[in-house]
Amino acid sequence: MTELPKFVLHRLAVSPAAVEHPPADQLAAFVEQQLAGAEREKLLAHLASCHSCREAIWHSLPEAGASQPIIIRAARPSFWIPSWRWVGMAAAAVVIATVGLVYRGGPGAAGAKFASTPKPPAVTAEGAQTLAANAPRPAALPQPQRKAPVPKIQMEAKAVPLKSKLAEREQASANQLASAEKPVQAADAVTGAAARAVAGGAGATEARDSAINATAPALSPVPASATAPGVMVGSAMPALVLGKKKLAPPTLWMLSADGHLLRSTDSGKNWQSVPFEDKVLFRAVAVVGPRVWAGGVGGALYYSSDDGSQWTRLAPSESVPLTEDIRALVFQDGRHGNLTTASGQSWSTTDGGHSWHKQ
Amino acid sequence: MRHGANPSEPAWGVALSATAEELFPRCGGQRFGISLSGFREILHQVGSKYLAADDSPAAARRFFSGLHLEELALARACAAGNEAAWEAFLLRYREKLYSAAHHIAREDSTARELADGLYADLFGTAVREGKRVCKLDFYTGRGSLEGWLRTVLAQEYINRYRSLKRLVSLEEQEEAGEQYAAPAPEPQAEVDGRLATAVDVALNSLSSEERFLLSSYYLDHRTLAEVGRVLGIHASNVSRRLEKLAVFLRGHVRKSLVRQGLSERQAEELMALDVRDLQVNIRDRLAQKNPGKTFSEQKAEASGEKEG
Numbered sequence: 001m002t003e004l005p006k007f008v009l010h011r012l013a014v015s016p017a018a019v020e021h022p023p024a025d026q027l028a029a030f031v032e033q034q035l036a037g038a039e040r041e042k043l044l045a046h047l048a049s050c051h052s053c054r055e056a057i058w059h060s061l062p063e064a065g066a067s068q069p070i071i072i073r074a075a076r077p078s079f080w081i082p083s084w085r086w087v088g089m090a091a092a093a094v095v096i097a098t099v100g101l102v103y104r105g106g107p108g109a110a111g112a113k114f115a116s117t118p119k120p121p122a123v124t125a126e127g128a129q130t131l132a133a134n135a136p137r138p139a140a141l142p143q144p145q146r147k148a149p150v151p152k153i154q155m156e157a158k159a160v161p162l163k164s165k166l167a168e169r170e171q172a173s174a175n176q177l178a179s180a181e182k183p184v185q186a187a188d189a190v191t192g193a194a195a196r197a198v199a200g201g202a203g204a205t206e207a208r209d210s211a212i213n214a215t216a217p218a219l220s221p222v223p224a225s226a227t228a229p230g231v232m233v234g235s236a237m238p239a240l241v242l243g244k245k246k247l248a249p250p251t252l253w254m255l256s257a258d259g260h261l262l263r264s265t266d267s268g269k270n271w272q273s274v275p276f277e278d279k280v281l282f283r284a285v286a287v288v289g290p291r292v293w294a295g296g297v298g299g300a301l302y303y304s305s306d307d308g309s310q311w312t313r314l315a316p317s318e319s320v321p322l323t324e325d326i327r328a329l330v331f332q333d334g335r336h337g338n339l340t341t342a343s344g345q346s347w348s349t350t351d352g353g354h355s356w357h358k359q
Numbered sequence: 360m361r362h363g364a365n366p367s368e369p370a371w372g373v374a375l376s377a378t379a380e381e382l383f384p385r386c387g388g389q390r391f392g393i394s395l396s397g398f399r400e401i402l403h404q405v406g407s408k409y410l411a412a413d414d415s416p417a418a419a420r421r422f423f424s425g426l427h428l429e430e431l432a433l434a435r436a437c438a439a440g441n442e443a444a445w446e447a448f449l450l451r452y453r454e455k456l457y458s459a460a461h462h463i464a465r466e467d468s469t470a471r472e473l474a475d476g477l478y479a480d481l482f483g484t485a486v487r488e489g490k491r492v493c494k495l496d497f498y499t500g501r502g503s504l505e506g507w508l509r510t511v512l513a514q515e516y517i518n519r520y521r522s523l524k525r526l527v528s529l530e531e532q533e534e535a536g537e538q539y540a541a542p543a544p545e546p547q548a549e550v551d552g553r554l555a556t557a558v559d560v561a562l563n564s565l566s567s568e569e570r571f572l573l574s575s576y577y578l579d580h581r582t583l584a585e586v587g588r589v590l591g592i593h594a595s596n597v598s599r600r601l602e603k604l605a606v607f608l609r610g611h612v613r614k615s616l617v618r619q620g621l622s623e624r625q626a627e628e629l630m631a632l633d634v635r636d637l638q639v640n641i642r643d644r645l646a647q648k649n650p651g652k653t654f655s656e657q658k659a660e661a662s663g664e665k666e667g
Binding site: 003004005008009010011012013023024025026027028029030031032033034035039041042044045047048049051052054055056057058059060061062063086277289291305306309310312313314315317333334335352354355 | 384385387409417420421424425426427430458459462463497498499500501502503504505506507509510511512513514516517555558559561562566567568570571573574575577578579581585588589590591592593595596605608609612630
């Protein structure tokens with residue numbers, strides 16, 4: 001990061017501080033992206049010149065936990081701005097995945113290896129969900145898994161003798177069709193129709209593509225959204241080891257076929273339905289870090305700033321309130337997002353959903 | 360300006376009853392003994408604080424719909440001393456409060472002291488002019504109750520830390536080597552008046568958000584991720600904007616100096632000289648000369664107003 005000259009810092013620091021400080025609830029609302037327009041602008045102007053209030057904000061930030069992306073401050077000056085760092089890590093992951101798959105040999109072997117992984121559904125990243133939603137595949141074929149143990153494959157290749165490896169590969173090919181059914185059934189048990197969106201995997205090429213799609217975004221805290229039942233979204237961030245402390249996996253979100261919002265805090269092993277008093281049928285969900293938006297029938301739109309612990313009902317309205325079914329929700333970041341209704345109306349927000357404008 | 364039947368009532372007050380009736384089921388206030396009229400009164404208080412008198416009923420309805428109504432009802436019920444509300448509050452926030460205090464103080468005893476102090480304020484142990492003062496009465500549902508609790512904790516921590524800093528014992532000062540008079544600092548070069556003007560003009564041309572970005576990153580030394588979290592944008596976006604701002608400020612200051620009659624070379628020299636030789640004590644500058652009103656002071660004032 002470019003350093004600012006001292007004389008600029010000097011003038012920045014001596015800006016006159018406002019005499020009256022904003023109340024705590026306004027600061028809290030600001031941190032949670034609940035302020036908009038002139039009110040937000042006024043508060044920002046105060047914060048820019050008030051060290052005390054900024055300090056209160058920094059102290060009040062929730063601990064960077066499971067769903068918070070860990071972004072290490074870039075050295076200054078450095079080429080490694082965060083976006084490049086993520087791209088580099090994603091590229092490295094893709095190379096490792098590709099090398100691992102090529103090393104394993106033919107298409108059947110790769111497919112069998114994926115199919116033998118027992119935990120469905122496992123695709124969490126945006127790329128993988130798009131692939132799965134747009135191109136449903138026959139359920140009888142092996143299912144690519146996001147948790148494909150690529151480094152493990154390489155370790156096994158070194159440890160197992162070639163003959164036994166070939167025998168294992170043949171056995172895996174023979175069991176391929178049978179084992180591919182299991183994830184589908186398990187996914188159905190969780191979500192009703194979850195497997196339709198994530199089932200499939202037609203051979204090594206597609207499996208490799210899926211693995212790449214699933215791996216690359218997993219390294220970046222990208223916004224994610226879903227409209228199809230069974231498609232999972234989350235603050236795509238793998239469990240990282242920071243020093244000796246291993247962080248918990250990020251919260252994942254999914255819509256069931258019957259319109260329930262499901263949440264998993266253990267990488268998709270268990271799913272809980274999120275209760276809403278209004279008995280809303282949800283049709284779309286979008287996630288950016290700990291912020292979650294869920295929309296559904298009758299213009300119902302809910303927002304949570306804390307991974308779903310607390311929910312606020314939002315009321316998109318211009319001249320008349322939005323009453324149509326919400327079919328799609330997409331957020332580029334914590335403030336900018338769009339929703340699409342069943343009739344194709346498009347609404348946008350620039351303040352995290354606090355206010356909406358019809359396009 | 361539109362007004363309701365009562366001239367002292369704000370324009371948005373006309374439809375307040377209807378809005379309260381519509382939103383009341385969402386707040387779940389019945390569980391904690393809050394009636395519809397009580398809920399309407401709460402909305403009226405919050406609206407009076409944040410809405411303009413001429414805001415339309417539709418704007419008020421949007422505003423009230425965006426509040427954390429369930430938490431607002433819980434907080435007000437706690438403030439009113441409802442036992443069921445306190446049970447729910449403790450179940451939901453007790454652990455979080457101690458965890459937040461620990462996150463802020465980074466030390467067990469201070470964290471416990473901080474959280475216990477806040478609990479006392481929340482329970483309303485203080486009595487002013489015969490009336491129980493409960494901090495939860497100040498929560499208005501703008502952000503989450505948890506976020507508000509964290510912010511209040513942070514403010515209390517900052518206030519305590521500041522007051523404790525003023526009460527450092529003589530022994531501690533001696534331990535810190537402060538009993539020895541430090542040599543008088545060398546006279547520092549003053550910022551050239553033309554340069555100061557040029558920088559002020561450049562800074563004033565920035566938006567509030569841009570100035571906040573600069574202050575957070577360069578003065579508070581917060582990470583890109585932290586700044587991004589507060590502004591709701593990605594860290595890489597923060598990084599790009601900071602880079603652009605740094606370039607813009609340099610260019611703007613240089614141009615401004617040239618406009619004041621300096622040659623390009625003189626402007627560059629002035630800027631370069633300043634960077635090398637100026638010993639700006641940012642820490643001193645950051646120490647707020649006018650700390651404004653603390654929460655406790657605001658609370659005292661507000662309660663005074665209420666009673667008055």
